[in-house]
Amino acid sequence: MTRGRKPKPRGLRVLQGNPGKRPLPADSIPAAAAIPTAPEHLSEAAKAEWESLARSLHRVGILGEFDRAAFGAYCEALARWAAAQTVLNEMAKNDPRGGLLIKAKSGIIYENPLVGIARRAALDTVRFAAECGMTPSARTRVTATPPPEKENPFLAIMRGRAP
Numbered sequence: 650m651t652r653g654r655k656p657k658p659r660g661l662r663v664l665q666g667n668p669g670k671r672p673l674p675a676d677s678i679p680a681a682a683a684i685p686t687a688p689e690h691l692s693e694a695a696k697a698e699w700e701s702l703a704r705s706l707h708r709v710g711i712l713g714e715f716d717r718a719a720f721g722a723y724c725e726a727l728a729r730w731a732a733a734q735t736v737l738n739e740m741a742k743n744d745p746r747g748g749l750l751i752k753a754k755s756g757i758i759y760e761n762p763l764v765g766i767a768r769r770a771a772l773d774t775v776r777f778a779a780e781c782g783m784t785p786s787a788r789t790r791v792t793a794t795p796p797p798e799k800e801n802p803f804l805a806i807m808r809g810r811a812p
Contacts, residue, residue: 685714688721694728695721702783711782723777730770733763 684707687699699721706712712720740748740761751761779787 685712685717687724688717691721691725692728694731695724698724698727706781706783716781719777719780723774723781723783726770726773726777730767730774733767733770737761737763737767 684703687696687703691699703712703720706720737748740763749761749764750758752758775784778784781787
């Protein structure tokens with residue numbers, strides 16, 4: 650895993666004048682023309698999240714065929730977080746400790762394992778969301794190129810070009 654600052658978008662470096670005189674990165678790779686399909690191995694909840702966001706992310710040029718794994722991991726992490734949190738919420742209804750602690754038969758009280766599962770899944774969700782440009786700070790670093798739209802054939806004729 651690389652460390653250090655995340656790269657600035659090309660447009661921001663142009664606005665700031667590129668004081669380091671390093672070569673500017675090329676514009677980002679445009680997204681595919683079609684919305685990629687969800688990976689088959691996703692859970693039902695993850696597939697629902699995919700269906701909920703894929704069209705919007707594709708429309709703004711963030712989701713392409715190369716992004717299936719990262720976006721699928723985001724969807725699955727979110728589904729895992731939601732499942733763990735749902736069970737914790739149910740436990741909290743009947744538990745004066747809010748479902749956060751469990752008492753063993755020996756009398757020792759320890760953290761409910763679901764708390765750790767929910768925490769790790771939430772961290773994974775945020776990390777994958779950032780990779781997909783879905784957090785406020787990540788959006789400042791995304792240089793997405795929307796997929797090319799097909800030109801209306803009637804406009805092409807009016808401009809003197811055959812469709």
